[in-house]
Amino acid sequence: MKIVDVCAFYSPRGGGVKTYVAQKLAIAERMGHDITILAPGDDNAIVEFNSCARIQTIASPRFPLDRKYWYFNDEPALHAALDILAPDFVEASSPWRSPLMVANWRPETPKAIVMHADPLSAYAYRWLEPLVTRETIDRKFVKYWAHLRQLGQRYAAVVCASDDLASRLKAGGVGNVVTVPMGVEAHRFSASKRNEDLRASLLAQCDLAPDATLLIAAGRLAPEKRLPMLVEAVTIAGRHRPIGLAIFGEGREDTNILRSICRNPHIRLFRPECDRERFACILASADALLHGCEAETFCMTAAEASASGIPVIVPNRGGAADFARDRMGLSYRAADRADLVRAILALPDRFATRSNGGTVQAMNDHFAALFAIYRELHLSELSRAA
CATH class of the missing domain: 3.40.50.2000 (Glycogen Phosphorylase B;)
Incomplete structure (x- = not known):
């Protein structure tokens, strides 16, 4: 056809x-x-x-x-x-x-x-x-x-x-x-791609030791993605336990996001990772995916994270919410920073959260x-x- x-x-x-x-x-x-x-x-x-x-x-x-x-x-x-x-x-x-x-x-x-x-x-x-x-x-x-x-x-x-x-x-x-x-791309995203050295390197770039929690956020830097809210929530949660956030993306909100990060050394904004194989390794090596947008029609990144065996922390509305239902994940009230802080702090120890990868279709x-x-x-x- x-x-x-x-x-x-x-x-x-x-x-x-x-x-x-x-x-x-x-x-x-x-x-x-x-x-x-x-x-x-x-x-x-x-x-x-x-x-x-x-x-x-x-x-x-x-x-x-x-x-x-x-x-x-x-x-x-x-x-x-x-x-x-x-x-x-x-x-x-x-x-x-x-x-x-x-x-x-x-x-x-x-x-x-x-x-x-x-x-x-x-x-x-x-x-x-x-x-x-x-x-x-x-x-x-x-x-x-x-x-x-x-x-x-x-x-x-x-x-x-x-x-x-x-x-x-x-x-x-x-x-x-x-x-x-x-x-998701068949065979691309898998828990088997976890790399402890890569994880430690990302945490080191967030000025943290390997025993800290590593969160990943990825995608367009657009207002509806609510990246400043994610930054603020991680900053607050980081007062209770060591948490690093690595953000991969570009877009018109980069100035606002950098302003939100301010002098927090534990949150880094990186350019998008265009090498899909390396991005799969980054996801599998994290402790959770953090996502702020309740307007997703599907949320490819949450699907890839689930297939990579890591929990997702996502809003309770929109396409991303599907990956916190009947799967390993946590949801919070959309656009609610305080409830997002609660969800981040509810994330269990990183070794208890691992799985062999969610059942996300190819x-x-x-x-x-x-x-x-x-x-x-x-x-x-x-x-x-x-």
Whole structure:
């Protein structure tokens, strides 16, 4: 099957979506599909990964709030690119304006939208929930809910990676919602990759001895990730026992995060670890993953940490929460610094928290399920047209 993924969130310097795209390009070929990632970029270009997989960019403006990203603003150019590619199935991956552009192209071609973002949680709930109830916020954002319901009508499937988001969309009247959990790279993340020397080295860079607790945080440095809250909570918890926090990431919040760290020698901000094998070793060598974002649609880092055999300390809402349920992990009230401190201090001794790795499905299984849905919808459309 020939699939085009109109991926508004792709960036060569991105986080989870970039990782997801790289895995999709590799796995689609093995599953016998031809796939094009159609993304906005600085210019019109094509990067071939193999004979069946490529990234094609359409010249587009930079996103003003985060210059690592672009946004589609030319519907005719997008339609022209789709005309040339002539896919059997189209996937969109943004809940903003671009899926309406995609929906307007050849209505007879089946389409799905993958919810790689949850704007209500990332923005509306995060900004307003300290002041008013979620129900009140939803009423104020009735136009956005109408937009989501329109997407549910115009797309054959609205794909969510977690039950949390799927259940909220269904409750809001969005149709055609299906849950297809994501996964991790097969054989990449494992408790067997624990490295005591690496762990001691990271703790030493946090000015701590090997008997201290090592926490890891990783991902985009964006406001919804709540990194300053993590820093403050670790600083408070560190008054009770030696705790180091190694943060791996980059983004527009780096100045605020460094300001939060201030002169705390036990918290370090590192650049993203782009070597996936080394990152797997870093995760397996930590004592827990610390995460602050309640707006995750899945939370790839929490999945990778679970597969690496370490506990996760995550908010009790959003996709990350799934990894503290029925698995080894701790949750805290989302956006509640005091409760996060409690969860950090509740982390048992590091030797008591080890496991052989959580039962997180492989990404191969995710794509097998996703492409099976796409094939069924494609064949259904062919049957209807006949």
